[in-house]
Amino acid sequence: MASSSIVSLVYATALPAGAVNGAGQPPSSVRPWCHDRARRQQRLVAAAVKRRYKGTARKEAALAELIERKVAEAMEVCDGHEKEEGCRVAWDEVEEVSQAKAHLRRRLAEAPDDPLEPFCAHNPDAEDCAVVYVDD
Amino acid sequence: MAICSAHTITSLHSPCTTFTNTGFGQKQVIFFTSNRKGGRRHGGARSCFQVSCSVDKPVVIGLAADSGCGKSTFMRRLTSVFGGAASPPKGGNPDSNTLISDTTTVICLDDYHSLDRNGRKEEGVTALDPRANNFDLMYEQVKAIKEGKAIEKPIYNHVTGLLDPPELIQPPKIFVIEGLHPMFDERVRDLLDFSIYLDISDDVKFAWKIQRDMAERGHSLESIKASIEARKPDFDAFIDPQKQYADAVIEVLPTQLIPDDNEGKVLRVKLIQKEGVKNFDPVYLFDEGSSISWVPCGRKLTCSYPGIKFAYGPDTYYGHEVSVVEMDGAFDRLDELIYVESHLSNLSTKFYGEVTQQMLKHADFPGSNNGTGLFQTIIGLKIRDLYEQIIAERAGTPAEAAKV
Secondary structure: OOOOOEEEEEEEOOOOOHHHHOOOOOOOOOOOOOOHHHHHOOEEEEEEEOOOOHHHHHHHHHHHHHHHHHHHHHHHHOOOOOOOHHHHHHHHHHHHHHHHHHHHHHHHHHOOOOOHHHHHHHOOOOHHHOOOOOOO | OOEEEEEEEEEOOOOOOOOOOOOOOEEEEEEEEOOOOOOHHHOOOEEEEEEEEEOOOOEEEEEEOOOOOOOOHHHHHHHHHHOOOOEOOOOOOOOOOOEEOOOEEEEEHHHHEOOOHHHHHHHOOOOOOHHHEOHHHHHHHHHHHHOOOOEEEEEEEOOOOEEEEEEEEOOOOEEEEEEOOOOOOHHHHHHOOEEEEEEEOHHHHHHHHHHHHOOOOOOOHHHHHHHHHHHHHHHHHHHHHHHHHOOEEEEEEEOOOOOOOOOOOOEEEEEEEEOOOOOOOOOEEOOOOOOEEEOOOOOOOOOOOOOEEEEEEEEEEOOEEEEEEEEEEEOOOHHHHHHHHHHEEOOOOOOOOHHHHHHHHOOOOOOOOEHHHHHHHHHHHHHHHHHHHHHHHHHHOHHHHHHO
């Protein structure tokens, strides 16, 4: 299982994607990204893209899609009924799912490159983790 | 350190029976000796020695934070102060919110939701509302852990929004409950040995949420703003009032050093420490009880813009006497950190430079260059000191401890 990171060059606007810089400086620019200046600030960002399991990629995509859906739902419910409880509950759901996505992003960013590492840390006696010294 | 007591059990006719696990987290060792050499006059009396060691009753800490459970930087710093990296329980639910390290276990209070996502939608309550939480179960389980028993704690899955089958939690040395309502219920509040409230001001919250969510396709500036605004009424009604019960409050505000700063990169952080809390001596600057305003940058220390500013003084907070240490600005270099640390007192460090070392160990964590990281680390050291004091107290009265 070759899970070395591959470096890919990615064009990015103001903020880097979470996967790369999940633990960077917290409070960052509040400038609206649709501002003219953002286009001038487009710069080349080298991003190390980690290889992911299919299931992980699917989970990520599912969560992202869930966020989109919940935001759309919330916008719809709150249209005109800002003070109602339905609106508050809808935005609370959006917050919950955003937190879950942020957590997943961070977990992936911190995950070791070698999936065997955490397994062997807990099961040093497993066959896959045996270290063999060969004296030639 | 476990407290063990040994006593003999003599039974006349029946052999020693092994005691099955009482389920109270007690480890029992039975030594079986039989009296075979002569002197069998008393009808074969055999004596068993039973040594039972009870697991230390944990120290329980409560942390009120809106930033999710067990994932926050605060928890990672805290567990790092005690040593060892915290990780989710192995082999269990991958969406578990629990973090376990050698000495600490952190649980998320979202696990005590009585209503799952659908239930809350039907009832029309947010997760912030106490009606969505089962405080009776929370109290029972925290009480059980505090007495040294293992618990079967439910799991709330944030991805699916459902309540998953429970997981087994063993009593650790330090048990942290993190979430939105650790101090809401009075009974749970009384069980806490120390409580902390993380108070983020609205501007800073907005800046942080933008940083967190702007990378997502579904979010825009308007949606993030609307989300914060919609949660605000429930937050102010249910979560905010817990501030008055906390033993320490970390308040994060926008900086005063840069006029009209809305980037939120430089922060002003206040550590509000309640006076008169058992086993907790507040941190102070120079002279305890006086008001100090201190700018460390000058001849001995050169800082880059906007510099660092400290303040310390006594104050009242919701009717309690408190000591407030405040830091505005950001650290640029290692020597700024160590200079500041050498002038703070009552830090409960074990060696000179421990705070700096802890901050450097996690230099990649957010807040490592400003007051958030500094005060979180200091609180971590204070909790370690509190834990050691409590353990020393218990060791000083072994008769009392062995009774339980």
